[in-house]
Amino acid sequence: MALIYEQFRSSRSGKEDIHTRLMKKYKPIPNWWFHVTLLVSFLLALLLCTVMKDQVQMPWWGLIFAAGLALTFTLPISIITATTNQVIGTLIAGTVDVGVAWWLLGSVKNICKQDLLPENSPWTCPGDHVFFDASVIWGLVGPKRIFGTQGKYQKLNWFFLIGAVGPVVIWALQKVFPKQHWISLIHLPVLLGATASMPPASTVNFNSWIVVGTIFNYFVFKYRKNWWERYNYVLAAALDAGLAFMTVLIYFALLMEGKGIQWWGTDEHCPLAECPTAKGLIAEGCPVF
Structure with a gap:
């Protein structure tokens, strides 16, 4: 929302840059182009959800909910995509990605099954395992038994407070030590946001x-x-x-x-990562808690 407001404010009061002045020589794209693109893509997605429901595994109302969610929370990203002319690249990449995925699933034997693949195989599907584990944590088991009072990782909730207070601390340090310009280079949302990629990174x-x-x-x-x-x-x-x-x-x-x-670098160097942590469980090569 802040990005939308800032762009709206700068469009009314900001100075036009050289690119904007040069682009004024060309006729603007008609709005109906965008409307047709939106309508066609939505209808195709709706058709896939109804005709190929066993493969897509998303009900039609789930698509509508996801579109509404994207309209509410990811509109700034859509603005960036629209203003940088990424529609053609998205169409090409989306088609190629799906085609390659289907080809790999049909040609790589035991894909995503790490115990049946050669050692250090790249086809272990780490990203898919992350989503599967997330569905188990937040759906099957429930966060209360993992991050709540019944869980082993409840202390991780303190990081919500650290993430909220951290930028305020950096801002305060800038005010207390104005001559230390390197403090202004510390951007905690970027530093901490990178950890969202771990796992699978x-x-x-x-x-x-x-x-x-x-x-x-x-x-x-x-x-x-x-x-x-x-x-x-x-x-x-x-x-x-x-x-x-x-x-x-x-x-x-x-x-x-x-x-x-x-x-x-091909190994995570953590042989105990797959060992059970519940008390009393015994597994070969693992410690007993």
């Missing part, structure tokens, strides 16, 4: 982000700014594309033959 992922980000967004930006302006975001796209390409290459070259890869 591991400590190796975070260490890689920190190393690459520090080198290119601090040292290169500070001492080689011309290079940074020209190549930094190209490098970021290349790293993402290279990771995806190498994942597919390693699968076809090694994992299809049942040969796993074991090097530093």
Whole structure:
């Protein structure tokens, strides 16, 4: 809501930038284009929910509820998507993603079953396991038995308070020490928000982000700014594309033959992570609590 208000206020009182003045030379897109796109996409989604209900597994009223929820809470993200012309990219990526997912499910044997796959296989579906575990925690078991008075992790609730008070503490430190400009660079919502990716991200992922980000967004930006302006975001796209390409290459070259890869970083180095923590349960290779 704050983003919407700020954009509305700046559109009335802010100075037009060069891009806005240049775009005024072109005719604006008719509003009915957006209306037709919205209507067609909603009707197609509704059709999938009714015709392919066994595959989609979402009732028609669930789609309407999700659309209303998105309209209420994710409208700022939609504004960013609309103003950056990402509709075509979204259509292409959505089609390719679904096609690749169906191809992998039909071609990779024992996909998502870690105990039946070769060692360190990339096809363990960590993101899907996170959603499955979340559905068990919040649906089947219930948060009271995990994060509530009956749970083992009730102390984690203190982090709600830490997250709320933390930015206020940083703001107070800026006022008390105005000459310490580095304090203003601390952005707790960004730092703490990154932990939302863990799981499935591991400590190796975070260490890689920190190393690459520090080198290119601090040292290169500070001492080689011309290079940074020209190549930094190209490098970021290349790293993402290279990771995806190498994942597919390693699968076809090694994992299809049942040969796993074991090097530093491919293991979480936490052999007790899958051990039961309830009192009295006995499992081979695990301690008894």
